[in-house]
Amino acid sequence: xxxxxxxxxxxxxxxxxxxxxxxxxxxxxxxxxxxxxxxxxxxxxxxxxxxxxxxxxxxxxxxxxxxxxxxxxxxxxxxxxxxxxxxxxxxxxxxxxxxxxxxxxxxxxxxxxxxxxxxxxxxxxxxxxxxxxxxxxxxxxxxxxxxxxxxxxxxxxxxxxxxxxxxxxxxxxxxxxxxxxxxxxxxxxxxxxxxxxxxxxxxxxxxxxxxxxxxxxxxxxxxxxxxxxxxxxxxxxxxxxxxxxxxxxxxxxxxxxxxxxxxxxxxxxxxxxxxxxxxxxxxxxxxxxxxxxxxxxxxx
Amino acid sequence: xxxxxxxxxxxxxxxxxxxxxxxxxxxxxxxxxxxxxxxxxxxxxxxxxxxxxxxxxxxxxxxxxxxxxxxxxxxxxxxxxxxxxxxxxxxxxxxxxxxxxxxxxxxxxxxxxxxxxxxxxxxxxxxxxxxxxxxxxxxxxxxxxxxxxxxxxxxxxxxxxxxxxxxxxxxxxxxxxxxxxxxxxxxxxxxxxxxxxxxxxxxxxxxxxxxxxxxxxxxxxxxxxxxxxxxxxxxxxxxxxxxxxxxxxxxxxxxxxxxxxxxxxxxxxxxxxxxxxxxxxxxxxxxxxxxxxxxxxxxxxxxxxxxxxxxxxxxxxxxxxxxxxxxxxxxxxxxxxxxxxxxxxxxxxxxxxxxxxxxxxxx
Numbered sequence: 324x325x326x327x328x329x330x331x332x333x334x335x336x337x338x339x340x341x342x343x344x345x346x347x348x349x350x351x352x353x354x355x356x357x358x359x360x361x362x363x364x365x366x367x368x369x370x371x372x373x374x375x376x377x378x379x380x381x382x383x384x385x386x387x388x389x390x391x392x393x394x395x396x397x398x399x400x401x402x403x404x405x406x407x408x409x410x411x412x413x414x415x416x417x418x419x420x421x422x423x424x425x426x427x428x429x430x431x432x433x434x435x436x437x438x439x440x441x442x443x444x445x446x447x448x449x450x451x452x453x454x455x456x457x458x459x460x461x462x463x464x465x466x467x468x469x470x471x472x473x474x475x476x477x478x479x480x481x482x483x484x485x486x487x488x489x490x491x492x493x494x495x496x497x498x499x500x501x502x503x504x505x506x507x508x509x510x511x512x513x514x515x516x517x518x519x520x521x522x523x524x525x526x527x528x529x530x531x532x533x534x535x536x537x538x539x540x541x542x543x544x545x546x547x548x549x550x551x552x553x554x555x556x557x558x559x560x561x562x563x564x565x566x567x568x569x570x571x572x573x574x575x576x577x578x579x580x581x582x583x584x585x586x587x588x589x590x591x592x593x594x595x596x597x598x599x600x601x602x603x604x605x606x607x608x609x610x611x612x613x614x615x616x617x618x619x620x621x622x623x
Numbered sequence: 624x625x626x627x628x629x630x631x632x633x634x635x636x637x638x639x640x641x642x643x644x645x646x647x648x649x650x651x652x653x654x655x656x657x658x659x660x661x662x663x664x665x666x667x668x669x670x671x672x673x674x675x676x677x678x679x680x681x682x683x684x685x686x687x688x689x690x691x692x693x694x695x696x697x698x699x700x701x702x703x704x705x706x707x708x709x710x711x712x713x714x715x716x717x718x719x720x721x722x723x724x725x726x727x728x729x730x731x732x733x734x735x736x737x738x739x740x741x742x743x744x745x746x747x748x749x750x751x752x753x754x755x756x757x758x759x760x761x762x763x764x765x766x767x768x769x770x771x772x773x774x775x776x777x778x779x780x781x782x783x784x785x786x787x788x789x790x791x792x793x794x795x796x797x798x799x800x801x802x803x804x805x806x807x808x809x810x811x812x813x814x815x816x817x818x819x820x821x822x823x824x825x826x827x828x829x830x831x832x833x834x835x836x837x838x839x840x841x842x843x844x845x846x847x848x849x850x851x852x853x854x855x856x857x858x859x860x861x862x863x864x865x866x867x868x869x870x871x872x873x874x875x876x877x878x879x880x881x882x883x884x885x886x887x888x889x890x891x892x893x894x895x896x897x898x899x900x901x902x903x904x905x906x907x908x909x910x911x912x913x914x915x916x917x918x919x920x921x922x923x924x925x926x927x928x929x930x931x932x933x934x935x936x937x938x939x940x941x942x943x944x945x946x947x948x949x950x951x952x953x954x955x956x957x958x959x960x961x962x963x964x965x966x967x968x969x970x971x972x973x974x975x976x977x978x979x980x981x982x983x984x985x986x
Binding site: 386 | 812819826828832833834835836837838839845848849850851852853854855865866868869870871873874875876877878879880885895896897898900910913914916947948949950951973974
């Protein structure tokens with residue numbers, strides 16, 4: 324039996340830009356101003372952006388508009404939320420949406436150039452769906468999303484449905500952790516029972532994923548386990564937190580999931596050189612039955 | 624062919640076993656299930672609505688792997704959700720002297736003191752972490768009730784209540800975990816009747832192993848978007864549907880129709896199922912973060928866990944079951960440290976979750 328205390332907090336859809344999440348733009352201490360003359364309203368979950376006499380319909384479905392961030396060449400990125408992250412890159416000069424996508428845990432690098440995220444999937448699923456970790460270069464013209472982890476062979480499938488469950492990946496961090504210089508993003512992932520600290524280097528636009536398998540008893544850990552943790556946490560139930568320590572080291576924490584009642588399991592320090600290149604996996608297309616169509620007129 | 628099939632029970636750790644019989648060829652047998660027990664191993668009632676059909680890939684003359692089941696979850700036999708988890712614990716000393724009953728739903732502790740009428744003593748009751756329920760002196764035999772103060776307890780696991788009176792002492796084993804202050808929002812599936820966008824062509828599979836799909840039908844475009852985002856919707860023509868890409872059928876059984884995409888192809892379903900692959904019920908089912916199914920390694924909530932929801936004043940609201948994943952519940956909200964979504968069909972809208980938070984009357 325679990326006992327939860329109920330909080331009464333009413334929420335309503337916002338019809339204006341809160342700008343309450345400056346970290347979305349990369350620097351949590353720098354609250355960006357909304358471009359002059361720009362407003363966004365939400366009508367039946369559609370985001371409608373008004374600017375310079377034009378009405379631009381945002382892609383995806385919006386519940387709230389969290390933040391608008393300025394990009395070079397009179398472009399902006401609009402962060403909406405409600406069903407995960409709903410992100411639009413808008414060209415104000417051309418008065419059009421450049422690209423729109425849904426994601427989870429989207430995190431902008433401190434310099435505002437890179438956006439790391441988990442590719443969206445519907446939560447109410449009958450099957451286990453693998454995580455796919457993506458980055459987008461917000462400074463690029465087309466805002467193309469790039470899959471950065473897992474690394475897939477070009478001659479294999481990239482369809483999530485083709486992933487056998489033994490190769491599925493699951494998210495094991497509360498958020499993405501960007502290095503202060505915006506060159507590396509780190510996070511936790513588990514696949515085939517192996518908990519990994521994963522880093523993705525985006526320096527110079529050359530994307531490279533590396534990983535380190537986190538194991539119990541690893542000599543990197545300086546254990547600081549409280550008795551409360553021992554009572555409530557199974558050994559495998561770990562998530563990874565990361566702080567960058569200079570340009571060569573990572574301070575790594577293992578903790579349980581959850582909010583304030585989480586308990587920390589262990590701390591350790593890892594050199595970036597300890598991480599090895601992530602292996603490339605080949606996903607084969609699944610074999611299935613041919614489908615048979617019935618005209619809807621027949622059905623009626 | 625006859626045998627039995629062990630189905631996962633979303634609300635009890637032990638599987639439900641049903642009898643099966645049927646026939647087939649080439650390693651694929653279509654079987655009909657019957658004779659489910661009246662209740663599962665946890666005492667939750669099962670209301671059967673047979674027949675159920677299953678497909679099994681035989682690996683030997685006596686064993687096989689289930690590849691398809693009507694309803695796709697083994698939960699279609701379940702029509703009502705379960706008795707609540709344990710809410711009351713009681714134990715008494717031998718010989719009689721002290722009997723303690725903790726009722727966390729009533730938020731009440733009752734102490735029954737037995738002995739000669741002239742006997743008196745101090746009653747002390749604490750939780751295993753030392754938190755006091757009551758300390759009162761000079762009590763004679765009789766029955767006494769006190770607020771159990773469960774809503775004031777620190778977050779964490781509780782394993783016993785320890786009591787003493789006169790010459791009697793007692794430890795009552797209990798088992799519940801107190802969560803931190805939690806926001807309870809509500810969600811529903813998208814209802815096409817409430818959507819307004821123009822229609823767009825879709826393909827809709829029958830939910831069986833024949834891979835039969837319907838073409839020439841349309842869904843409203845905003846309904847399609849919501850279903851693809853959330854995973855379930857209530858269509859006007861086909862009833863409940865799920866996106867092809869999140870279904871057992873889509874992953875394991877049937878190819879997409881020619882020229883169709885995952886974005887415009889759906890599968891009919893009988894019931895709304897959450898990430899625990901069990902039917903969710905309005906006012907009874909909860910969605911948590913991380914995913915409560917085994918893949919999520921959620922250390923706080925697992926599929927089928929019961930949650931007693933209690934108001935800030937200590938009054939019980941309801942007991943609900945964890946059955947779904949809430950992808951946006953990974954952080955608290957305002958003063959809360961946790962966030963749980965509660966399935967509620969009271970309100971219908973095109974958007975799947977644009978409702979206010981759960982409220983209830985106190986007292």
